Every structure is written in structure tokens, then in C-alpha cells.
Amino acid sequence: MIDQRKLPSKEVYVRCRTAKDVARAIRTMVIRGAPAIGVAAAMGVALDVRRSRATEFYRTCDLLAATRPTAVNLFWAIERMKRVFAGGALIDAEAVRLHDEDVANCRAIGRHGAGVVPAEARVLTHCNAGALATGRYGSALGVIRAAVEAGKRVAVYADETRPFLQGARLTAWELVRDGIDTTVITDGMAGSLMRAGMVDVVVVGADRIAANGDVANKIGTYTVAVLAREHGVPFYVAAPLSTIDLSTPDGSGIPIEERDAKEMTYMGASQLVPEGAAVWNPAFDVTPASFVAGIITERGICRPPFAESLKHVCDGNQ
Numbered sequence: 182m183i184d185q186r187k188l189p190s191k192e193v194y195v196r197c198r199t200a201k202d203v204a205r206a207i208r209t210m211v212i213r214g215a216p217a218i219g220v221a222a223a224m225g226v227a228l229d230v231r232r233s234r235a236t237e238f239y240r241t242c243d244l245l246a247a248t249r250p251t252a253v254n255l256f257w258a259i260e261r262m263k264r265v266f267a268g269g270a271l272i273d274a275e276a277v278r279l280h281d282e283d284v285a286n287c288r289a290i291g292r293h294g295a296g297v298v299p300a301e302a303r304v305l306t307h308c309n310a311g312a313l314a315t316g317r318y319g320s321a322l323g324v325i326r327a328a329v330e331a332g333k334r335v336a337v338y339a340d341e342t343r344p345f346l347q348g349a350r351l352t353a354w355e356l357v358r359d360g361i362d363t364t365v366i367t368d369g370m371a372g373s374l375m376r377a378g379m380v381d382v383v384v385v386g387a388d389r390i391a392a393n394g395d396v397a398n399k400i401g402t403y404t405v406a407v408l409a410r411e412h413g414v415p416f417y418v419a420a421p422l423s424t425i426d427l428s429t430p431d432g433s434g435i436p437i438e439e440r441d442a443k444e445m446t447y448m449g450a451s452q453l454v455p456e457g458a459a460v461w462n463p464a465f466d467v468t469p470a471s472f473v474a475g476i477i478t479e480r481g482i483c484r485p486p487f488a489e490s491l492k493h494v495c496d497g498n499q
């Protein structure tokens with residue numbers, strides 16, 4: 182897998198031979214992005230299952246489930262592999278199927294989502310919900326790609342997304358390679374851009390969507406949602422059904438990962454924060470459903486009231 186920590190300056194690959202290797206890659210953000218870590222976990226289980234007995238299989242699942250707490254796709258993928266293992270079917274075939282489905286889902290999300298992008302649009306996005314964060318093509322970036330493929334003239338503003346800089350390093354890397362007009366801004370600039378009337382629509386990804394439509398996504402997403410409402414900019418979330426967690430009633434029940442302070446206090450070898458200063462580094466925040474214009478899924482766009490529309494779209498898929 183490509184080492185996303187090294188992008189955009191280096192394209193280097195990490196080989197994972199065991200589930201332990203995959204768990205380390207997820208935990209250290211070699212691979213990140215809700216759907217992508219679900220796919221990686223499924224592949225990790227498949228790497229080990231050839232040699233493992235049942236007890237080891239479930240221990241492998243627990244190892245991967247312990248890597249990151251917020252993205253529900255990780256747990257959804259592991260539970261799916263457990264069902265297949267219990268049914269005696271081939272685990273590695275299921276892992277490949279899960280990956281291929283995620284790619285197809287992203288393309289479907291793109292098709293459905295392109296309709297919310299005006300013919301000439303300036304789209305703001307936050308973090309990276311692109312090919313690097315999914316099986317391929319992306320969820321939020323899938324919407325942007327599909328709009329461009331449909332002939333729409335799209336300019337993207339990518340929030341750099343401190344502290345891990347998924348927007349500056351990863352979204353910009355993906356979109357520049359696609360030849361899509363991309364401008365990186367600091368997270369603090371989004372408000373002025375919207376106030377100047379330079380954003381037509383916001384599209385972001387998600388790590389977990391609660392049954393009422395509350396959305397957990399990269400830290401700073403809530404800020405963007407509040408700014409979008411203040412400036413009358415529609416705020417959309419693009420995510421596959423594997424991101425929807427109907428068992429969690431609302432956003433208060435979503436576990437928010439706190440990551441190592443070093444992600445904030447250092448940029449490479451450069452110290453950014455003096456010793457003695459504390460930092461708070463939640464990797465995600467929760468945007469209340471009331472800020473969301475629609476949730477774009479592979480089965481169509483869910484509109485408020487989300488408790489009903491999400492249940493309807495998930496029927497038979499949870």
C-alpha cells in the first residue's frame with residue numbers, strides 16, 4: 182500500500198505480510214480514510230486466515246478492531262469477515278469482493294452526487310475523502326470527479342486540514358494528478374472565502390454517521406458546516422452505507438479518537454509547540470444533522486429527516 186505519510190513528496194509503498202503489519206499501517210496512518218481502513222482490515226484478516234485456527238482468527242479480528250475507534254467502516258468490515266469465516270466461505274475472496282464493492286459504491290456516490298454540483302462550481306472540501314481514503318475514486322472526491330466527468334466546470338478549494346494535512350498533502354495530490362483546478366487554503370481561510378461568495382457547495386466525507394444523521398468527520402468539519410450555514414452554502418456529506426451506523430442513535434455516542442500530541446507539536450523534525458504547553462488533538466468532530474443538506478450514498482441522496490431516510494436507504498444493508 183502507498184505510504185500516505187510520505188505524500189506528496191515521495192510515492193513509496195509499504196508491504197504488509199500479516200494482519201499485524203496491516204494493524205500497524207492503520208494505526209500509524211500509512212493508510213487512512215474510513216472506507217480504506219475497512220478494506221485494509223479485511224485484507225489483513227485474509228492475510229492471516231490461511232494459517233490461523235478459529236481462535237487465532239478472532240484474535241486477528243480483535244487486533245485490527247483495536248487500531249482506530251471512530252470510523253465504523255473498520256468494524257463493519259471485520260464483522261462481515263467474521264460472518265464469512267463462520268459460514269466457512271473463502272475469506273480472501275470476500276476481502277477482494279469488499280474492496281471491489283467499495284470502488285463501485287464510490288462511483289455510484291459520484292453519479293448521485295454530481296447533481297448537487299452546479300454546472301460551474303467552486304467546491305470546498307475538508308480533509309481527504311478521495312481514492313486514498315477509499316478503495317479507489319473517492320466519496321467526496323468521487324462527487325467532484327463525477328461532476329468533472331459530466332462536463333461541469335469545477336474549481337476545488339481544499340482545506341489543508343491541520344494537523345495531519347490530508348487536504349494539502351493528499352487531496353491536492355490526487356486532484357492535481359487529475360488535472361482538476363485546485364487551490365489549497367488554510368483551515369482558517371474557509372470563512373473568508375465563503376463570506377466573499379467564493380464557495381458554491383461544500384462536499385466532505387464521513388467516518389461515522391449516526392442514525393439521526395449526525396456526522397463524525399475530520400476535526401474542523403463542524404467549523405466548515407457552521408460557516409456554510411452562516412453563508413447560505415449547501416453542506417453535503419458523501420459516504421458509502423458502510424459509514425452509516427444505525428446502532429448509534431446520535432453523534433453523542435460516536436467515539437472520537439484522540440491522536441498523539443506529536444502530530445501537532447512537530448512538523449517532521451521541526452518543533453511547533455514549546456515544551457510545557459499542552460495540546461488537544463481530537464482527530465474528529467461531530468456535525469449535527471441540522472447542518473447537513475444531504476447525505477450522498479451509493480443508493481442515492483438521503484435528505485432530512487435523516488432518521489427516516491437513512492433507515493430506508495440502509496434497509497437490508499446493515
Ligand SMILES: CSC[C@H]1O[C@H](OP(=O)(O)O)[C@H](O)[C@@H]1O
Nearest residue numbers: 213214215310314386387398399
Ligand atoms: C472517505 S474518508 C472519510 C474520512 O476519513 C478521514 O479521517 P483520517 O484521515 O483520520 O482517517 C477523514 O475524516 C475523511 O473525511
